[in-house]
Amino acid sequence: MDCPICGSDNIEILNSKQKTTKKKFTEEYLLKCEDCGHVYRNIISLKKPRPYRLIISEQDKSHKTTIDLSPSDNLKVGDTLLSDLGQVEVTGIEIGDRRVNKSKLEDVDTIWASSVEIPARIGFSVDLHGEVDSYKLDLERDFEIALGDIIKLDKHIVKVHVIKTQERKLTSGFAKAGVIKRVYSKPVKFNNYDYDLTRNIFKKTK
Ligand SMILES: [Zn+2]
Structure with a gap:
């Protein structure tokens, strides 16, 4: 969102509007640089959430469920997610047959997590x-x-x-x-x- 002319991050939001299509959330901003006065548009677009496979381990059992997340978001080990089985902490991210520590959700096949719900x-x-x-x-x-x-x-x-x-x-x-x-x-x-x-x-x- 930095000013494309002078690089300042001192930006005023003049106007913003949201648009939702079948696949995307789009947020369009009209911005003004406080330093050089340049007015410009910035469009942020996020893919709509889709379900991801989520495996939650809890003591000696594991539960399979799904969680809706935007493929545009990033995920890393240690992140906290709110699943339908309560709050969980990400312990592994699976892409194909690889395990990674962080990734853009787009590529992810399965999310592994452990329950952090306190009884x-x-x-x-x-x-x-x-x-x-x-x-x-x-x-x-x-x-x-x-x-x-x-x-x-x-x-x-x-x-x-x-x-x-x-x-x-x-x-x-x-x-x-x-x-x-x-x-x-x-x-x-x-x-x-x-x-x-x-x-x-x-x-x-x-
Ligand atoms: Zn500027």
């Missing part, structure tokens, strides 16, 4: 008629817990009766782990349950 840590209380067993659980941030869910946790099978979020106390509906502070539950005499959170226990606090 939500929530409190979970089991009311044992006066005594309380209290746990800290690590859950994926978008894991949903609903009032009335029957959950297996450690040696208990419990029913959720209150969910305390950052903002309020819920006695109906559901909340995502990312906003839950504590779940209050009571044991039930069932053998069946909706899901088991035993492996999500970070520690038993009491």
